Amino acid sequence: MKTNIKKANQNSIKEAAALLNAGEVIGIPTETVYGLGANALDILAVRRIFEIKGRPMDNPLIVHIGKREDVFKYAHVTARDEDIMDAFWPGPLTLVLKKKDVIPAEITAGLDTVAIRMPENPTARAIINEAGLAVAAPSANISGKPSPTRAEHVKADLDGKIALIVDGGAAEVGLESTVLDLSSDKPVILRPGKVTASDLARWGVVENDAKYVSEKEAPKSPGMKYKHYAPNAQIVVYKGEREKIIAEINQDIEEYLFNSSRLGVIIDGEGELDRSDVHIYKIGSLEDEESVAKNLFAVLRQLDEDGIDVALVPEFRAQGIGKATMNRLLKAANYNIKEV
Ligand code: TXA
Numbered sequence: 001m002k003t004n005i006k007k008a009n010q011n012s013i014k015e016a017a018a019l020l021n022a023g024e025v026i027g028i029p030t031e032t033v034y035g036l037g038a039n040a041l042d043i044l045a046v047r048r049i050f051e052i053k054g055r056p057m058d059n060p061l062i063v064h065i066g067k068r069e070d071v072f073k074y075a076h077v078t079a080r081d082e083d084i085m086d087a088f089w090p091g092p093l094t095l096v097l098k099k100k101d102v103i104p105a106e107i108t109a110g111l112d113t114v115a116i117r118m119p120e121n122p123t124a125r126a127i128i129n130e131a132g133l134a135v136a137a138p139s140a141n142i143s144g145k146p147s148p149t150r151a152e153h154v155k156a157d158l159d160g161k162i163a164l165i166v167d168g169g170a171a172e173v174g175l176e177s178t179v180l181d182l183s184s185d186k187p188v189i190l191r192p193g194k195v196t197a198s199d200l201a202r203w204g205v206v207e208n209d210a211k212y213v214s215e216k217e218a219p220k221s222p223g224m225k226y227k228h229y230a231p232n233a234q235i236v237v238y239k240g241e242r243e244k245i246i247a248e249i250n251q252d253i254e255e256y257l258f259n260s261s262r263l264g265v266i267i268d269g270e271g272e273l274d275r276s277d278v279h280i281y282k283i284g285s286l287e288d289e290e291s292v293a294k295n296l297f298a299v300l301r302q303l304d305e306d307g308i309d310v311a312l313v314p315e316f317r318a319q320g321i322g323k324a325t326m327n328r329l330l331k332a333a334n335y336n337i338k339e340v
């Protein structure tokens with residue numbers, strides 16, 4: 001199958017909607033990351049999503065809607081849940097709600113809850129509304145790889161496996177949505193994102209800091225137990241005082257170079273580590289958490305393109321969306337942390 005990338009416009013939106021209605025799986029832009037979308041009520045199309053990504057069947061999918069009132073078709077919603085939708089939809093917040101029977105078990109991995117999101121990205125909503133469907137969409141990467149923030153990332157992972165990728169440019173947020181579990185009285189953040197615990201404080205939200213959930217327990221957020229965002233390069237995250245980190249990295253560079261590793265440094269500042277003997281990846285600025293979030297996945301992919309063996313990373317500022325960025329970085333590093 002030939003995979004076409006088409007710029008977002010009336011024609012590509014119509015074509016995307018027609019493909020979804022024909023049971024096809026396609027790449028669509030959202031404000032968080034690109035999604036691999038299919039008709040959520042078409043069981044065969046949903047199964048294709050899992051096949052194409054190589055995703056374990058016990059990791060449930062997010063259902064994307066184009067209109068707020070569609071949520072009532074698919075889930076049971078309380079007054080509190082509606083308040084939260086009013087505050088954050090459309091936007092990068094996914095709500096886990098008690099599901100209604102129309103949602104197939106393939107979507108929810110057999111859970112009695114369903115994750116629903118109304119994206120902010122106008123192209124995403126135009127495709128969903130033009131199709132007149134609910135669209136199941138995980139991130140459009142091969143399972144275990146960094147999520148795609150550009151159409152070319154989707155093509156790099158899924159070339160030949162899908163007919164169309166609608167190109168809406170670089171994803172504005174760059175990290176996946178916050179996942180908020182509203183299936184019980186106490187709202188719990190299952191995955192951090194742009195919408196933070198403090199944004200949600202008025203609803204008494206708590207954060208679930210579990211790193212991994214063991215194979216045996218039935219995890220609240222099944223996706224959490226899997227390896228994520230991992231480039232081929234080994235990543236080391238340095239934590240501590242900034243000046244000490246920089247000194248330590250400079251020292252470690254000598255050692256790695258002695259062992260002839262292809263070395264990278266991912267850094268959120270300017271000029272602190274300007275050396276010509278390693279690849280320096282500037283990932284936005286220290287003061288601007290949003291720029292770092294937006295660039296992280298693209299930089300992780302670039303490491304592999306450049307054949308980097310080891311990438312050293314001073315921790316990012318964990319404020320606002322920075323907390324979510326650190327969550328993804330630590331997963332990409334397989335929690336390989338050096339405290340200095
Ligand atoms: O920003 C996003 O959320 C992107 C774009 C495409 O919308 N999608 C995305 O999907 O990140 P995915 O499949 O890569 O991640 C979905 C996460 C997984 O961690 C999954 O376990 C969790 O949501 N999830 C889905 N349904 C759930 C449910 N019923 N209960 C708990 N967690 C659920």
Ligand code: MG
Nearest residue numbers: 138139147176
């Ligand atoms: Mg994903």
